[in-house]
Amino acid sequence: MPVLVITGTGTEVGKTVVTAAVAAAAVTTGRSVAVLKAAQTGVRPDEPGDAQEVARLAGEVTTAEVARFPEPLAPWTAARRAGRAPVRPAEVAEAADKLATEHDLVLVEGAGGLLVRFDAAGGTLADVAALLGAPVLLVASAGLGTLNTTELTARELRTRGLELPGVVIGSWPGAPDLASRCNLADLPDVAGAPLLGAVPAGAASLPPGEFRSSAPRWLAPRLQGTWDADAFRARQAP
Template sequence: MTVIVVSGTGTEIGKTIVTAAVAAAATAAGRSVAVLKPAQTGLGPGERGDAEEAVRLSGAAASVELARFPEPLAPATSAARAGMWPVGPSEIAAAATKLAAEHDLVLVEGAGGLLVRLDADGGTLADVARLLDAPVLVVTPAGLGTLNSTTLTAEALRARGVAQLGVVIGSWPAAPDLAERCNLTDLPEAAGAPLLGAVPAGAGALEPAAFRGAARTWIAPALGGEWDADSFSSAHRA
């Protein structure tokens, strides 16, 4: 794979940290990695965006941000309210294709969930993945309610003929409750795709060297790591 699209089942669930973990593992393996953030919302000029944060933590080769809109809203809404031109799927796919010619791996991190509107035409991250013929890695919360949103995301991908690479839990708590432990078994069934990792809560607060050293233990071999779903689930059996 030269391009992976990283989407969430919602917002603020760990997409950037998961993206950084995948980037760190690939970088440690000697691959040149670029992180592409098509639309960053809710940050002002000079503030560190998601792509920059992923590169800071992972040591990846490059971060690219195509557009930044000031209010923390869906990209299409934030662009319209600011009187700015949105960034659509074709432009995003072209940028990812260009980066893929220059790097071994490109990680395209979306904004919010899979079907959040990017532009006035209703373009979404799913359209980007379809244009790129790239698989989608779905980041999901650990707890109650995650099965429904994960199932809906998986159904949306299948309906559009877009491959789902797997699911990663974006923030695994130090003391998981019953629902979180049960979801280790139920999430792959809900997604129709394998569970490919669980990033511990607070991982983004680690120093970059510590983050890079631990990243492989949070993600499965399919993502360049060494995390094992069966062993992890057994250790947290409900």
């Protein structure tokens, strides 16, 4: 897959660290990788954004943003308040297509969840994926409440005819509670797609070299890793 769109069930679920892990795992196989942030919000012009954080953790990747807005809001709201033109899905798709001509893999990271609005017309990351004909990897949280948001997102992807290759848990706790451990079995059921990894909580604080060498162990073979969902579930069984 030359382009992979990465979305989350909401904000703060570990989208950026999962993007970094997928990028790092691909780089270890010798693939050239580009990371495109569709809309960066809540970051000043002189501050590093999510794409730069991916590069810090993953290493030799190309980074790009379509637009950046200073307030930590949904892209359309942030653009409107900044008095600037919004991001259009076609712009994001065009940027991803261009990067795909120069790289083996392009990771397009969204902002928030799948249906966060980019513009007044209601354009979303789902529209970007449809324009690209790209699969959408879903990043979910581990604990209580994640089943509902995961199923809602998966249903929307299916309704739109978009491929969901699987779900990655964006922050697996060091001491998981009962809900988190049960969700290892329930998440693939409600998503209708396999679990493709679990990134440990605090992974972004690892030294970059350690992050890069560890990333393949957090991801399934479909994402260039060695993580085994059945073995992980067995170790975490309630």
